[in-house]
Amino acid sequence: MNLNEYFENTDGMGILSTADHQGNVDCAIYATPHVMDESTIAFIMRPRKSYQNIQSNPKAAYLFVEKGPGYQGKRLYLEKTGEEANPEKVNLLRRSPHGDSGDEAEAKLVYFTVIHIRPLVGDSKEK
Numbered sequence: 001m002n003l004n005e006y007f008e009n010t011d012g013m014g015i016l017s018t019a020d021h022q023g024n025v026d027c028a029i030y031a032t033p034h035v036m037d038e039s040t041i042a043f044i045m046r047p048r049k050s051y052q053n054i055q056s057n058p059k060a061a062y063l064f065v066e067k068g069p070g071y072q073g074k075r076l077y078l079e080k081t082g083e084e085a086n087p088e089k090v091n092l093l094r095r096s097p098h099g100d101s102g103d104e105a106e107a108k109l110v111y112f113t114v115i116h117i118r119p120l121v122g123d124s125k126e127k
Contacts, residue, residue: 003035007035007064011067012032013064014031014032015030018050019057020052024053028049030043031044033076040112040113040114042110042111043109044110046108054110059077060078061077063120065120075118075119075120078114078115079112079115081113082110087105093109
């Protein structure tokens with residue numbers, strides 16, 4: 001499956017789930033990821049709970065629910081591989097204007113390896 005084509009051509013909503021080093025879980029709505037290559041995606045992350053969690057636990061899951069009838073979508077199982085704090089690159093990748101939350105200047109581009117992909121419903125493994 002080509003993730004870049006999938007996310008460019010599919011409307012829906014995404015949720016990034018992370019946990020800290022003690023296993024305390026957090027979920028947050030996130031835009032579709034930036035697909036860097038077939039096994040690497042990136043999210044623009046501000047210094048909030050999800051970002052704090054991946055500093056101590058690099059594992060995460062991204063659940064994407066396709067817009068429309070039924071239960072279609074993908075579950076991506078991820079592991080953080082790096083990050084960069086280049087504000088020019090972050091702003092270049094933004095799909096919409098950022099708000100005035102005060103932490104925009106601290107946003108990072110965080111990279112994840114896609115460990116495997118599963119459909120939204122069911123147990124088959126796609127990668």
